[in-house]
Amino acid sequence: MAVKEAKVKAVEELKDKFDRSSAVILTDYRGLNVADITELRRKLKEQGIEYKVAKNTLTRIAIKDFDYDLDEFLEGPTAMAFSYEDPVAPAKVLTDFAKIHKELEIKAGVVEGKVVSKDVISELAKMPPKEQLLASAVGAIQSPLYGIVGVMQGTLRNVVYTLQAIQDKKAS
Incomplete structure (x- = not known):
């Protein structure tokens, strides 16, 4: 029973994060060590961005009521960068970090309620x-x-x- 309650709570938390976010960027963090992930979290936090690892099945359940489909991107380990104000900031931080740490892969994102490809995220990163x-x-x-x-x-x-x-x- 406690496991089910924890999962329900995790789904509600994810649903709330997706609902409040102006941008969510999905990443594959395989190959990054703990020090790299800690550095990435620090850089994101400086910009007011939250980086969260979540199970793909729980993420699918959390976003089922939204108008976008992320199923094709919810494969393998997935971490999400949630930005509640500036939709450009996570794209900048993650793109810059991925240039140095080739292991980090940007999968896709949701910007202002629309699913965007990693190419669009790269273009967002170039914006001032x-x-x-x-x-x-x-x-x-x-x-x-x-x-x-x-x-x-x-x-x-x-x-x-x-x-x-x-x-x-x-x-x-």
Whole structure:
């Protein structure tokens, strides 16, 4: 009975993680030693990403209510990186780590509710970080505003100079 309760709890936990995640990336970690996995977990945790090893059968049960099918990727040992905010961050960390540690294989992922291939994950890894994208967007919005403010300041400055000249002329 205790084993069944543990499995039910594990399924509910996985279901919750999938539900809250903006991105989940499935990996095969065969060949990585404990030190490598610890290093990977540390790098992921620095970015707010959770790395979890789960049984494929429990994962299948957990995602049965979602609109995506991961059956073909749930073969062999599977660990999943769950990102709750930035969908690009796990792709970056895992891709960079896999360049150094060839044993880590990225299988596939789920980004914003859509199943994506490892090729799409590689493309995501090339994107700039979320903060940089937001800064670019803010800069693009700000630049026309600065132009308008500059024009208005120039116009106001001219009005002030004209009024000052009129006042100086009346005074003399």
